[in-house]
Amino acid sequence: MMVLAVQASRDVDLISFQAPDEEPAVNHAFTTISLMRKVAGAAFVIVNLTAMGTALAQDRTWKECELAEHDPERSLAACSRLLSRPSTRVHAAAFHNRGLAWAAKENLDQAVSDISQGIQLDPQRAYRWQERGEIYTRQGKYLQAIADITEAIRLDQIPRAFRFHTRAEAYRGLGDLTRAIADFDEAIRLDPVARSFRFHDRGNALRDASQYDRALVDYETAEKLAPTDAWILLDRGRTYAKMGRSDAAKNDFNTAIVLEPSNAELRRYIGVELAALTSPSPSIPPLRQPPVPPQQPPGAGPGPGGPVPETPEACKKFPMLCS
Numbered sequence: 001m002m003v004l005a006v007q008a009s010r011d012v013d014l015i016s017f018q019a020p021d022e023e024p025a026v027n028h029a030f031t032t033i034s035l036m037r038k039v040a041g042a043a044f045v046i047v048n049l050t051a052m053g054t055a056l057a058q059d060r061t062w063k064e065c066e067l068a069e070h071d072p073e074r075s076l077a078a079c080s081r082l083l084s085r086p087s088t089r090v091h092a093a094a095f096h097n098r099g100l101a102w103a104a105k106e107n108l109d110q111a112v113s114d115i116s117q118g119i120q121l122d123p124q125r126a127y128r129w130q131e132r133g134e135i136y137t138r139q140g141k142y143l144q145a146i147a148d149i150t151e152a153i154r155l156d157q158i159p160r161a162f163r164f165h166t167r168a169e170a171y172r173g174l175g176d177l178t179r180a181i182a183d184f185d186e187a188i189r190l191d192p193v194a195r196s197f198r199f200h201d202r203g204n205a206l207r208d209a210s211q212y213d214r215a216l217v218d219y220e221t222a223e224k225l226a227p228t229d230a231w232i233l234l235d236r237g238r239t240y241a242k243m244g245r246s247d248a249a250k251n252d253f254n255t256a257i258v259l260e261p262s263n264a265e266l267r268r269y270i271g272v273e274l275a276a277l278t279s280p281s282p283s284i285p286p287l288r289q290p291p292v293p294p295q296q297p298p299g300a301g302p303g304p305g306g307p308v309p310e311t312p313e314a315c316k317k318f319p320m321l322c323s
Contacts, residue, residue, distance in 0.1 A: 062090065068100035075101035092122035100131065108139050126155040126163075134166055142174035161191035165198060168205070177209040196225035200232050207239045215239050230256035230266055238273060246277050 064071075064078035079098035082090055099114030115132045122128065133148030149167040156163065168183030184202035191198060203218030219236040226232065237252030253270045260266050 065094055065097045068097050069104050072101040072104040075104075092118045092125075092128075094118075095121065096128055096131070099135075103131075103135055103138075108135055111135050112139075124155060126152040129155065130163060130166070133170070137166065137170045137173060140173065142170045145170035146174070159186075159190055161187040161198075164190065165201070169201065172205050172208065177205055180205045181209065194221075194225060196222040196229060196232070199225070200229075200235065203239075204235055207235070207242065210242075212239055212243050228259055230259040230263065233259070234266065234269060234273075237270075241273060241277055249277060250274070 061078045061081055064074050065082055067075040067078070076098055079094045079101065082088075082094040083098070095114045095118035099111045099118065102108070102111035102114060112132060112135055115128060115135070119125075119128045119132065129148045130152040133145045133152065136142070136145035136148060146167060149163060149170065153159070153163050153167070164183045165187035168180045168187065171177070171180035171183060181202065184198065184205060188194075188198050188202065199218040199222040203215045203222065206212075206215035206218060216236065216239060219232055219239065222229070222232045223236070233252040233256040237249040237256070240246075240249035240252060253273060256266060257270060
């Protein structure tokens with residue numbers, strides 16, 4: 001902007017050069033008109049550049065406000081700057097994005113508060129209701145989640161698979177498995193691409209509803225679509241366990257660990273499932289009570305004079321968990 005202003009000043013100096021003496025009046029008139037045009041042009045450029053600079057600064061701030069999931073701290077700061085300005089059309093979006101940033105930081109109450117502000121300012125956007133509904137699901141507030149996602153479905157002119165899928169998750173959390181399965185059915189019908197997680201999640205709902213055979217069909221489909229997903233095998237193994245098919249369950253658990261041998265969370269879940277498979281019924285006492293290990297004196301440890309540490313019981317029963 002400064003360079004253009006200097007250039008305009010130079011143009012004025014050039015225009016003020018004295019014209020020939022024989023045509024002073026005409027030359028003066030042309031000089032004055034040209035000068036006015038140059039000054040006006042320079043002023044127009046300066047004003048426009050000032051406006052562009054402001055717009056670019058706002059655009060940068062807006063782009064940072066949109067970084068909710070990738071850089072929530074920058075997003076919070078940028079959205080707050082936008083909200084500190086006089087009320088504008090971007091306030092609803094700024095509240096929404098700041099809410100998503102709070103959600104990325106696991107501050108779900110503040111996330112709901114900000115997204116609710118966005119909904120108050122602009123209630124006709126389906127995605128605002130959708131996002132708040134998904135956060136309600138994360139909070140375990142399933143009735144509110146269902147209401148919000150239902151409103152998102154109503155506002156959206158196009159039926160979308162992900163909306164029905166997320167509402168199905170809320171119905172499943174609520175324990176309404178009939179509606180959950182119906183929404184999973186609709187999500188699978190609407191999605192032009194077969195996605196493993198849709199079949200996996202519907203399989204879980206079917207298992208919860210004791211529809212084990214249908215659940216197994218969905219797990220088979222999901223496994224074909226994602227053959228390296230160990231969590232599908234975990235859930236299918238759980239289904240086999242509920243059906244009393246212990247060997248099939250153990251086989252799935254073992255294969256899951258082979259797929260993800262370093263996944264501690266997966267091993268923990270499988271350990272729980274295997275313990276449940278092998279634990280005796282409360283009404284049937286075990287054939288032999290395990291010996292009670294001797295009390296270790298305070299300060300005693302492994303080594304000479306101390307007890308030799310034993311292999312954990314779970315590792316003895318299921319070496320795959322500790323290998």
